[in-house]
Amino acid sequence: MSDDFAFLEKMDYIKVDGAISSCIKNYLERSNASGYVIGLSGGLDSTVTLYMLVRSVGREKVFGLIMPEIESNLEDINDAIYIAEKLGIKYSVLDITNVVRSALDLFGESYETADKKAKGNLKARARMMILYYFANKNNYLVAATSDKSEYLLGYFTKWGDGAGDIYPIANLYKTQVRQLALYLGVPEKISYKPSSPGLWPGQKATDELKYDYSILDKIIFLLVEKQETVENVSKMLNIEKSDVENIWNTILKNSHKRIPLNSCTVSGVRE
Ligand SMILES: Nc1ncnc2c1ncn2[C@@H]1O[C@H](COP(=O)(O)OP(=O)(O)OC[C@H]2O[C@@H]([n+]3cccc(C(=O)O)c3)[C@H](O)[C@@H]2O)[C@@H](O)[C@H]1O
Numbered sequence: 001m002s003d004d005f006a007f008l009e010k011m012d013y014i015k016v017d018g019a020i021s022s023c024i025k026n027y028l029e030r031s032n033a034s035g036y037v038i039g040l041s042g043g044l045d046s047t048v049t050l051y052m053l054v055r056s057v058g059r060e061k062v063f064g065l066i067m068p069e070i071e072s073n074l075e076d077i078n079d080a081i082y083i084a085e086k087l088g089i090k091y092s093v094l095d096i097t098n099v100v101r102s103a104l105d106l107f108g109e110s111y112e113t114a115d116k117k118a119k120g121n122l123k124a125r126a127r128m129m130i131l132y133y134f135a136n137k138n139n140y141l142v143a144a145t146s147d148k149s150e151y152l153l154g155y156f157t158k159w160g161d162g163a164g165d166i167y168p169i170a171n172l173y174k175t176q177v178r179q180l181a182l183y184l185g186v187p188e189k190i191s192y193k194p195s196s197p198g199l200w201p202g203q204k205a206t207d208e209l210k211y212d213y214s215i216l217d218k219i220i221f222l223l224v225e226k227q228e229t230v231e232n233v234s235k236m237l238n239i240e241k242s243d244v245e246n247i248w249n250t251i252l253k254n255s256h257k258r259i260p261l262n263s264c265t266v267s268g269v270r271e
Pocket residue numbers: 117121124150154155156157158161196197198199205208256262
């Protein structure tokens with residue numbers, strides 16, 4: 001059984017690097033855009049995506065936006081600044097507190113008492129809005145940072161951090177992104193940092209998902225790619241059936257996030 005998951009740890013990262021690099025480089029050329037802009041959180045996914053952008057198109061064509069707000073973890077923000085400096089990219093630190101506050105004001109709500117999750121998603125969408133403003137103004141493309149685990153689970157904010165023009169690491173599970181980070185020489189502090197959406201103070205991915213990605217990735221792989229039943233996965237991994245069921249329900253519930261445009265079909269209605 002353990003061999004079935006070897007690919008999560010041991011990929012040919014020289015080839016992975018090559019494939020992602022050419023994709024990033026070719027897409028920029030084909031798009032006639034001037035560069036990529038990326039939101040930097042100080043977390044694993046945005047750091048690895050940034051490393052890949054820089055080695056593909058060069059640091060002059062990459063711009064980082066670090067967008068803290070009043071509830072952000074300062075250590076993460078400092079990590080984001082440290083990485084931007086280390087890679088020598090141009091970047092700005094923009095406090096988005098007032099953007100989020102203004103939107104809440106429209107509803108007569110306050111930062112302190114607004115619904116935690118709705119406000120968290122609003123923060124993610126405020127960042128998206130600013131990334132696209134920068135992209136419009138400078139003829140840049142927005143690099144999204146979603147990985148395959150988050151994408152398949154639907155564990156992202158729809159039209160927030162889920163929005164972008166290119167998804168360089170979306171074909172890698174979180175476990176593989178960590179391995180790629182080590183291959184790229186990302187500082188261990190970030191390579192091993194527990195994943196957190198950072199949408200509210202102290203939020204950790206495991207609070208909502210219960211399991212760490214090292215286990216989640218196996219569950220997702222078996223359910224989605226191997227099309228195993230919930231019962232089989234529970235037995236194969238020795239995990240409570242109800243937990244596997246919950247993960248499967250999350251994947252199903254969020255399927256609407258994996259449809260690019262959820263449009264209404266009007267074919268066949270001509271007079
Ligand atoms: N069946 C359906 N068909 C079409 N659309 C549907 C729908 N059900 C809901 N919707 C729409 O989707 C909305 C809910 O989706 P959404 O707004 O995304 O909200 P939701 O999925 O409830 O929350 C986002 C989740 O992603 C997590 N997250 C966010 C950002 C980053 C990361 C990370 O890992 O770093 C994780 C966050 O912690 C939270 O658990 C609904 O309000 C509705 O508008």
